[in-house]
Amino acid sequence: MATDPAELINRAQTWLAEDPDPETRDELAKLIEAEDTDELATRFAGTLQFGTAGLRGELGAGPMRMNRSVVIRAAAGLAGYLKAQGDGSGLVVIGYDARHKSADFARDTAAVMVGAGLRAAVLPRPLPTPVLAFAIRHLGAVAGVEVTASHNPPRDNGYKVYLGDGSQIVPPADDEIADQISAVGPLAGVPRPEAGWETLDEAVLNAYLARTDAVLTPGSPRDTKVVYTPLHGVGRDTLVAAFARAGFPAPVIVAEQAEPDPDFPTVAFPNPEEPGAMDLAFATARAQGAGEVDIVIANDPDADRCAVAVPAPGTPDGWRMLRGDEVGALLAAHLVSKQANGTFATTIVSSQLLSRIAAAASLPYEETLTGFKWLARVDGLRYAFEEALGYCVDPEGVRDKDGVTAALLITELAAELKRSGRTLSDLLDDLALEFGLHATDQLSVRVEDLSLIADAMRRLRAQPPTALAGLSVTRADDLTQGTETLPPTDGLRYYLSGSPESGVEAARVVVRPSGTEPKLKCYLEVVVPVTSAETLPKARTKAAAALASIKRDLAGAAGI
DSSP states (O other): OOOSHHHHHHHHHHHHHHOOOHHHHHHHHHHHHTTOHHHHHHHTSSOOOOBTTBEEEEBSSSTTSBSHHHHHHHHHHHHHHHHHTTOTTOEEEEEEOSSTTHHHHHHHHHHHHHHTTOEEEEOSSSOOHHHHHHHHHHTTOSEEEEEOOTTSOTTEEEEEEEETTSSBOOTTHHHHHHHHHHTOOOGGGSOOOSSOOEEOOHHHHHHHHHHHGGGSOTTOOOOOOEEEEOTTSSOHHHHHHHHHHHTOOOOEEOGGGOSOOTTOTTOSSSOTTSTTTTHHHHHHHHHTOTTOOSEEEEEOTTSOBEEEEEEOTTSSSSEEEOOHHHHHHHHHHHHHHTTOOSEEEEETTSOTHHHHHHHHTTOOEEEESSSHHHHTTSTTEEEEEETTTEEESOTTTOSSOOHHHHHHHHHHHHHHHHHTTOOHHHHHHHHHHHHOEEEEEEEEEEOSSTHHHHHHHHHHHHSOOSEETTEEEEEEEEGGGOOSSSOOOSOEEEEEEEETTTTEEEEEEEEEEOSSSSEEEEEEEEEEOOOSGGGHHHHHHHHHHHHHHHHHHHHHHHTO
């Protein structure tokens, strides 16, 4: 990092001279003219690091921001990697969402690929990320790029890379691409022709939509009434088309959030998990009348995640958001009832209930590190989910999370239950009775200063907790060492014993820095035995108390 003001100005001027974007050129020129060395030091503190999540960061000028210069270098590095792998004449498919600069970044990527001797095809308009993931294998591409920041704040954008198997990159490909990016010289030396790539037509989207039908059982009931919000993202048209093909009633769209809008004006964060994000959806459902709506569904802005809410009479909203772990269990139970075959998989931070469902059905089960880049690579995969609202219900079609097919499948399940006078909540009760109540929660701390996350992890390693909520820590895993089945990652995992006093059978805690946001995330799970339907309310009370106590003690131990 340059600390000398003159050196900072010089570096900024050098960057400015090759910046192809008038907007970021103007932004940087004003910082240079104002001699704003504090802001310049932030912008030039290094470079955005390319990793298994690709690139993601705040839009703006300079190497620590997302901008056309950074994207052109990333594209050139990816092209260099593909050529080194012997794929120098292959096809790269590029998709993008409706965020600020997404279309520009997609076009720049296509130009760089063509300039490097590869072929490039760009999706016809902003579309869900799973359409891009599908298109890679459907078109026989050697790689794919999705320009999206998913559910990050409006000021962010990102760059997600897939290889020819249709799944996101994992080591060592990320480091090898990063090395190629570092080797890119001046941007003037990166050929970027004005044409030469293909803009795809509706055929690729129609092929994806035809594939969505495969997740449903022919002849299954389809009479679910749904309220749906795309949260100002790109999911609406694709989901509505998928529902129409399947024969479901057209969902009631949340009008205020129906159109793609990169400023996400009605939500603080465009993430259905965030407080307040679903308020307009719940209001829309209430406006339909009591008992009129069966479920509420939301996609995140690039529609690879799916949130589900169920009626909750007596609560202020009248609706309850299901946790990702709950939806994951419901979809698993539904697939088991369909006699699905193959491996069921989830991540180390998601509920262990899936392992019990799979065991009861005599199905293989695997756990991976966090992220679908790992889940998609499980041998013989039939179903995967992660607690962050991600579900892969058709791995032969999309080897990634897919919020559209997940929405179809949960809607089919709701319709089947409705036919017999039951609900998703009733099925969750059944699962608790059969396997024990698996209750989960999360302690998530967003920071401005990333060193606070490193300090918390260091503190927990130096003084690991011996008990949380009065439950003894019986095993502590430092995941930086890796395990027999997991590669190394920055994380800590604690297994806790149960106790008669708490009513808890067992508990587990996983602590890790987020890979895509400035957050420390702590994932908590307790298992409470349930002997009868009558004891379920008491079990939920015990679980909630235990989770709250674990959360409090863990925050103290981590110093957060």
